[in-house]
Amino acid sequence: MTLTEENYLKALFHLSLENEEVSVLDLSKSLNIKMPTVNSMVKKLSSKELISYEKYKPLTLTQGGKRAAGLIIRKHRLVEMFLVEHLGFGWDEVHEIAEQIEHIKSQRFFDRIDQLLDFPKVDPHGSPIPDINGEVAIQNYKKLEECHEGQQATFMSVGSSQDSFLKLIDKLNLKLGDKIKVLEIQDFDKTMRVLVNNNSEQTLSQLGATKILVKLNV
Amino acid sequence: MTLTEENYLKALFHLSLENEEVSVLDLSKSLNIKMPTVNSMVKKLSSKELISYEKYKPLTLTQGGKRAAGLIIRKHRLVEMFLVEHLGFGWDEVHEIAEQIEHIKSQRFFDRIDQLLDFPKVDPHGSPIPDINGEVAIQNYKKLEECHEGQQATFMSVGSSQDSFLKLIDKLNLKLGDKIKVLEIQDFDKTMRVLVNNNSEQTLSQLGATKILVKLNV
DNA sequence: AATTTTTGTTAGACTATTCTAACATTATAG
DNA sequence: CTATAATGTTAGAATAGTCTAACAAAAATT
Ligand SMILES: [Mn+2]
Ligand SMILES: [Mn+2]
Ligand SMILES: [Mn+2]
Ligand SMILES: [Mn+2]
Numbered sequence: 001m002t003l004t005e006e007n008y009l010k011a012l013f014h015l016s017l018e019n020e021e022v023s024v025l026d027l028s029k030s031l032n033i034k035m036p037t038v039n040s041m042v043k044k045l046s047s048k049e050l051i052s053y054e055k056y057k058p059l060t061l062t063q064g065g066k067r068a069a070g071l072i073i074r075k076h077r078l079v080e081m082f083l084v085e086h087l088g089f090g091w092d093e094v095h096e097i098a099e100q101i102e103h104i105k106s107q108r109f110f111d112r113i114d115q116l117l118d119f120p121k122v123d124p125h126g127s128p129i130p131d132i133n134g135e136v137a138i139q140n141y142k143k144l145e146e147c148h149e150g151q152q153a154t155f156m157s158v159g160s161s162q163d164s165f166l167k168l169i170d171k172l173n174l175k176l177g178d179k180i181k182v183l184e185i186q187d188f189d190k191t192m193r194v195l196v197n198n199n200s201e202q203t204l205s206q207l208g209a210t211k212i213l214v215k216l217n218v
Numbered sequence: 219m220t221l222t223e224e225n226y227l228k229a230l231f232h233l234s235l236e237n238e239e240v241s242v243l244d245l246s247k248s249l250n251i252k253m254p255t256v257n258s259m260v261k262k263l264s265s266k267e268l269i270s271y272e273k274y275k276p277l278t279l280t281q282g283g284k285r286a287a288g289l290i291i292r293k294h295r296l297v298e299m300f301l302v303e304h305l306g307f308g309w310d311e312v313h314e315i316a317e318q319i320e321h322i323k324s325q326r327f328f329d330r331i332d333q334l335l336d337f338p339k340v341d342p343h344g345s346p347i348p349d350i351n352g353e354v355a356i357q358n359y360k361k362l363e364e365c366h367e368g369q370q371a372t373f374m375s376v377g378s379s380q381d382s383f384l385k386l387i388d389k390l391n392l393k394l395g396d397k398i399k400v401l402e403i404q405d406f407d408k409t410m411r412v413l414v415n416n417n418s419e420q421t422l423s424q425l426g427a428t429k430i431l432v433k434l435n436v
Numbered sequence: 437a438a439t440t441t442t443t444g445t446t447a448g449a450c451t452a453t454t455c456t457a458a459c460a461t462t463a464t465a466g
Numbered sequence: 467c468t469a470t471a472a473t474g475t476t477a478g479a480a481t482a483g484t485c486t487a488a489c490a491a492a493a494a495t496t
Contacts, residue, residue, distance in 0.1 A: 004483065025443060037484055039445060044482095056444065056491065086304070087330040097324045106315045112305040222453065243473060255454055257475060262452095274461065274474065 003103045006072050007031065008041055009050060012061055013069035021058035070134025075110050076102040077123035077130075082113045084124040091124040092166035125166075126157025126176050126213065141213035144180065144192070145206060152181045153214035160211040169212075172202045180214060221321045224290050225249065226259055227268060230279055231287035239276035288352025293328050294320040295341035295348075300331045302342040309342040310384035343384075344375025344394050344431065359431035362398065362410070363424060370399045371432035378429040387430075390420045398432060 001009075011030045015022040028038045046053035050065035061069060079098040083089040089097075104110075114120075121137070122128055130136045141156050155178045158169065174180075174196060181195040190206035204212070229248045233240040246256045264271035268283035279287060297316040301307040307315075322328075332338075339355070340346055346355045359374050373396045376387065392398075392414060401419070402411040408424035422430070 002482080023443070024445090033483090034485060035444065036446080036486085041483080083327075087327070087334065089326075089330070093326070097322065097327050100322050100324070101319070104315065104318050106318070108307075108311070109301075109305070109315050112307070116305065220452080241473070242475090251453090252455060253474065254456080254476080259453080 001068065004041070005045060005048075005050075006068075006103055008038075008045060009061065009065055009069040010072050010076075012051065012059060013066065013073065016061060022060070023058060027059065067134040070130040070136055072102055073136070074130040074132075074134065075104075077127060078110055078113050078117065078120070080123045080125070081117050081120050081129070085117060090166075090170070092163050092170070094124060095161055122157070124176075125161055139213075141215055143210050144182075144194075144204070144212040144214050145190070145209035147182050147214065147216070149182050149185055152179060152217040154178070154217060155180055155212060156215050157213040158211060159213050165208070165211055168208065172196075172204075173200060174202070174212075179217070180212075219286065223259070223263060223266075223268075224286075224321055226256075226263060227279065227283055227287040228290050228294075230269065230277060231284065231291065234279060240278070241276060245277065285352040288348040288354055290320055291354070292348040292350075292352065293322075295345060296328055296331050296335065296338070298341045298343070299335050299338050299347070303335060308384075308388070310381050310388070312342060313379055340375070342394075343379055344373075357431075359433055361428050362400075362412075362422070362430040362432050363408070363427035365400050365432065365434070367400050367403055370397060370435040372396070372435060373398055373430060374433050375431040376429060377431050383426070383429055386426065390414075390422075391418060392420070392430075397435070398430075 008027070008031065011027055012022060015026050015030055019026065024035055024038050024042065027042070028035045031038065042051055042053050042059060045051040045065070049062055050068060052060045052062055076098045079101045080091075080094040083094040083097060084091055120129055128137045128139055139157065142153070143159065144153065144155075147153055155174060155176055157176070158166065160166075179197050181198070182192060183195055183201070184193040185191070190209070192204045192206075192209050194202055194204060196202055226245070226249065229245055230240060233244050233248055237244065242253055242256050242260065245260070246253045249256065260269055260271050260277060263269040263283070267280055268286060270278045270280055294316045297319045298309075298312040301312040301315060302309055338347055346357055348354045357375065360371070361377065362371065362373075365371055373392060373394055375394070376384065378384075397415050399413040399416070400410060401413055403409070408427070410422045410424075410427050412420055412422060414420055
């Protein structure tokens with residue numbers, strides 16, 4: 001499989017998680033590639049039985065396509081983790097590099113990284129690292145936005161890897177695993193005042209709170 | 219610059235070190251790409267002022283081409299070193315992976331690896347790592363083959379990265395930095411009996427001794 | 437139900453990299 | 467110094483991946 005094909009599969013995989021149905025237009029937008037190009041690549045991947053394609057119908061990955069995509073995402077996330085843990089990169093700097101290294105052809109290379117990291121289950125953004133069969137564990141975290149005043153939760157994952165969002169989280173001194181207690185929610189604009197790890201008070205916009213994924217503490 | 223262009227420059231660089239003059243045929247053989255293809259790529263790189271090209275004349279790198287090639291080789295060798303030192307690869311396993319990773323677009327990535335390795339000067343095969351300007355230090359080591367009976371030398375570099383050769387060196391338990399004393403050279407076939415680090419005796423064929431590069435001990 | 441908008445497809449073209457076949461030049465060997 | 471061999475070049479075609487322009491189908495609006 002070529003780097004290009006791999007990127008199409010990965011994009012379709014991600015879109016399929018976010019949306020009920022995925023169109024050629026969706027894929028086109030997500031890859032920043034014009035529709036006719038996507039159309040022909042989809043046909044090609046369909047002929048390789050990685051994508052199920054019927055004219056004018058939504059796109060889906062075949063079993064094989066899902067597995068292939070999962071394995072690429074596995075490599076991507078292992079690399080991101082490695083870049084943060086061993087090369088000292090910030091979590092806002094690793095995506096672009098991982099986007100390239102995920103295409104390296106060497107099973108062994110990724111196995112070693114996995115081993116060096118002691119077989120991590122999540123990447124630096126809290127996203128699950130698919131297993132050796134490309135299988136992705138389903139996380140069902142809650143958006144912090146959905147929490148009520150007084151509730152306590154643990155910060156498990158980010159809902160966006162946008163640079164500006166990650167940098168904001170850094171600035172608020174929030175880290176995965178932190179305990180977040182909702183102190184107050186403004187009626188007017190849903191702005192949240194929260195207590196982090198029982199010691200630092202922070203304010204979050206509603207949009208920000210949407211992208212902070214948490215597990216409620218019992 | 220594309221991966222393909224980078225590989226052409228690198229190949230020409232290496233050939234230029236080994237031979238007085240480099241022909242289109244040499245480059246073609248070394249890249250395993252047919253001559254007409256090489257011919258057109260050479261023209262393209264010439265138009266980018268990376269290669270000096272005149273019809274029917276030997277090929278040379280321009281100043282810029284040399285620098286570009288040096289920088290790619292720098293990345294290649296840093297990666298090889300990293301793979302050996304931090305991911306536990308054998309020196310016979312790293313070339314293929316480095317061949318891919320050398321094309322990753324991220325200055326910072328290679329800077330971090332350089333730092334993590336504490337700015338190494340040589341790769342796992344004893345070859346010099348070009349500096350940040352692509353400048354390669356010239357090593358002038360002697361072939362062990364040229365040493366006389368009784369001489370002592372230090373194993374500095376290998377003259378071949380062929381898998382079978384590297385594996386042989388491993389089997390003989392020879393490592394870069396080892397002290398080698400020439401005990402005896404057979405008149406008949408130039409086979410060498412040597413003493414390694416004053417404790418293990420080994421036998422080397424003439425061909426083998428040609429590929430072991432050493433610095434004479436005074 | 438007819439019209440408009442959105443989405444999808446086809447056709448044709450372009451660049452990058454590669455190839456084979458044919459021809460040209462240079463080098464080598466009588 | 468010619469004939470042959472080796473090397474180099476040109477021409478033309480193929481594949482992968484991309485694009486624009488034009489047309490077609492499906493969905494959304496009157
Ligand atoms: Mn990422
Ligand atoms: Mn990618
Ligand atoms: Mn190498
Ligand atoms: Mn390479």
